[in-house]
Amino acid sequence: MYANGGNVMAKVIAKCPNCGTTVKKPRTEWDLRGRPSKKGERVVLHIGLFDCPKCKKTFRKVMYKRKEKVKR
Numbered sequence: 001m002y003a004n005g006g007n008v009m010a011k012v013i014a015k016c017p018n019c020g021t022t023v024k025k026p027r028t029e030w031d032l033r034g035r036p037s038k039k040g041e042r043v044v045l046h047i048g049l050f051d052c053p054k055c056k057k058t059f060r061k062v063m064y065k066r067k068e069k070v071k072r
Contacts, residue, residue: 014061016052023050029063036070044068 014023026048036042046063 012063014050016057017059018057019052019055021052021054023052026050040070041067042070
């Protein structure tokens with residue numbers, strides 16, 4: 001899975017906050033769009049839900065964030 005930080009594609013690897021094990025693949029992914037600013041932009045966060053194979057803890061991580069123009 002790759003995260004888009006502008007034009008550059010970078011691989012995202014999450015680290016478990018409980019035990020520190022690296023987790024490569026999220027269980028699911030989604031976009032979370034914030035409220036528009038006065039400039040007409042809003043921040044979009046791409047979030048992944050990860051499961052740690054070692055301690056079985058579920059955690060979220062922001063995989064990338066970007067700004068988008070709001071259509072009026």
